[in-house]
Amino acid sequence: MSATKPRRPRRLPQPTHHKPSGQVRVRLQGKDHYFGRWDDEDSHSRALEFIGCYLANGRQLPAEDSKSNDLEVDDLLATYWERRVEGYYVHPDDRPTSEPACIRSALRPLHELFGSKRVSEFTPQDLDLVRRKMLSEHLARTTINGYINRIRRVFRWGTSQGLVPVTVSQTLCTMESLAKGRSKARETTPVSPVPLNDVEAILPHVSCEVAAMVQLMVLTGMRPGEVTIMRVRDLDMSTPVWEYRPAAHKTSWRGKERFVMLGPKAQAIVRPFLRAAPNAYLFSPRAAEERRGRRRSDLRNTPLRPPQERRPQVASPNTRRGEHYSTASLRRAIQRGCSRAGISRFAPNQIRHSAATAIRRRHGIDAAQQVLGHASPDTTAIYAESTRQRVSEIMLADG
Numbered sequence: 001m002s003a004t005k006p007r008r009p010r011r012l013p014q015p016t017h018h019k020p021s022g023q024v025r026v027r028l029q030g031k032d033h034y035f036g037r038w039d040d041e042d043s044h045s046r047a048l049e050f051i052g053c054y055l056a057n058g059r060q061l062p063a064e065d066s067k068s069n070d071l072e073v074d075d076l077l078a079t080y081w082e083r084r085v086e087g088y089y090v091h092p093d094d095r096p097t098s099e100p101a102c103i104r105s106a107l108r109p110l111h112e113l114f115g116s117k118r119v120s121e122f123t124p125q126d127l128d129l130v131r132r133k134m135l136s137e138h139l140a141r142t143t144i145n146g147y148i149n150r151i152r153r154v155f156r157w158g159t160s161q162g163l164v165p166v167t168v169s170q171t172l173c174t175m176e177s178l179a180k181g182r183s184k185a186r187e188t189t190p191v192s193p194v195p196l197n198d199v200e201a202i203l204p205h206v207s208c209e210v211a212a213m214v215q216l217m218v219l220t221g222m223r224p225g226e227v228t229i230m231r232v233r234d235l236d237m238s239t240p241v242w243e244y245r246p247a248a249h250k251t252s253w254r255g256k257e258r259f260v261m262l263g264p265k266a267q268a269i270v271r272p273f274l275r276a277a278p279n280a281y282l283f284s285p286r287a288a289e290e291r292r293g294r295r296r297s298d299l300r301n302t303p304l305r306p307p308q309e310r311r312p313q314v315a316s317p318n319t320r321r322g323e324h325y326s327t328a329s330l331r332r333a334i335q336r337g338c339s340r341a342g343i344s345r346f347a348p349n350q351i352r353h354s355a356a357t358a359i360r361r362r363h364g365i366d367a368a369q370q371v372l373g374h375a376s377p378d379t380t381a382i383y384a385e386s387t388r389q390r391v392s393e394i395m396l397a398d399g
Contacts, residue, residue: 013054015047022111023078028054029061032082034075036116071163073122074115077107079163080154091248106147107154109133119155119164124175127151131178141185145177193354194346202337209283210333212269213325214351219266221355224348226260228325230270233278235262242267281324 017038018025024035024043033050036043054061081103089099109130114122127148134144152172158164178185199218203211213227226246236243242262262270273282325333331348338345 013051015044015051018078023074025078026051031061032078034072034078036072036074071119071158072115073117073119074111076119076154076158076163077111077115079161080157083161084157095248102146103150106150109137110151119158119168122155122168122172124171127172127175135183135185138186140188141178141180141183142188144185148175148177191347191349191353193357194350196354198338198341198343198346199351199354201341201343202334205340206333206337209273209285209287209325210330210337212273213283213330214334214348215269216262216266217348217351218355219269220260220262221352222260223352224327224330226258228281228283228327228330230282231279232274232282235270242270283325285322285325285329 013026013028015024015026015035017023018032018034022038024038024040024047026033026035026047028051033047035047035050085100085103089097089103091097113130113133114126117126130151131144131148134147139147152169155164155169155172159166159169180187196218199214203214206214213224216222216227217224225248229247230244231247234245234247236245244260244262246258246260270282275282322329327348334348335345
């Protein structure tokens with residue numbers, strides 16, 4: 001009779017660092033338990049004590065282990081991030097949206113001021129202190145209002161999950177948002193169109209990929225996030241006017257469709273970038289970087305030595321390029337072009353404003369609404385500014 005193989009001892013649970021919330025986490029039976037800030041020794045002591053009780057109880061959690069009635073704010077934030085934020089704010093192609101970064105910025109002052117406070121004791125006065133901290137950081141009024149709304153959203157979600165008392169989330173909604181001109185918060189300047197002469201001035205100072213995206217935005221009014229993810233598979237080239245349907249766009253999560261029509265001028269811009277692979281992105285920062293490297297090599301004044309010729313070309317990990325431009329990298333490329341051209345910097349969204357203004361001037365607000373993909377003409381009115389010159393002409397004739 002063969003000897004039985006001894007069983008390996010079960011691993012003891014250990015506290016781990018939950019980086020999104022900066023807390024001590026213990027995972028037992030598929031459930032996470034949080035014990036406060038990672039840099040706090042008391043948090044580690046509470047976690048080890050909890051593990052000891054779990055082991056002494058025969059690796060069984062107490063019947064009433066839910067901390068919903070005695071939850072700390074940091075516990076709520078960590079639970080919200082893990083259950084709601086992760087995996088929810090993503091585009092259909094699995095790219096993360098910009099919302100998680102906004103949520104993290106909104107929750108940071110709440111975590112710093114009231115992370116260890118009980119959720120049941122959190123009041124509108126506490127939320128007002130969080131807002132005062134945002135004011136001290138010189139954030140814009142609209143940004144502060146958006147952050148406070150995100151904090152309210154966390155508590156409402158906690159109420160729906162049975163983690164936050166209903167009275168807490170309801171009382172937080174009683175605090176009014178900051179009104180324009182009624183607070184010390186700074187106001188943001190409206191996004192204005194950029195002169196087309198400035199747009200044309202940067203074209204010689206950027207890569208051909210960036211120049212093509214800028215020109216397409218001028219012609220079609222596309223959003224920066226739409227033009228950067230253009231692929232062959234998203235283009236319908238079977239008709240004289242091509243149709244581009246972005247794989248992801250701003251309102252895709254609402255179930256709204258978005259299409260961009262490309263006329264002859266836009267087609268001429270896109271055609272040199274068409275690739276055989278249907279999933280390939282048209283505007284690749286890798287291709288731009290490789291072309292820049294070859295150009296620098298051609299302009300080299302000193303000849304390569306034999307060891308340099310044999311050395312394999314390995315890209316630095318600090319300069320790795322993605323498969324397509326992001327809105328941030330497109331903005332940086334445009335602003336570098338502005339500096340080289342010696343003009344005032346502008347953002348990609350200002351190009352969309354310029355396109356909206358031009359389309360509205362030539363074809364009316366209804367046409368601009370359809371081209372820009374807005375659900376309401378009120379939104380188009382924000383983008384498409386009426387010119388002072390036109391108003392002056394009307395008043396000169398009638399006023």
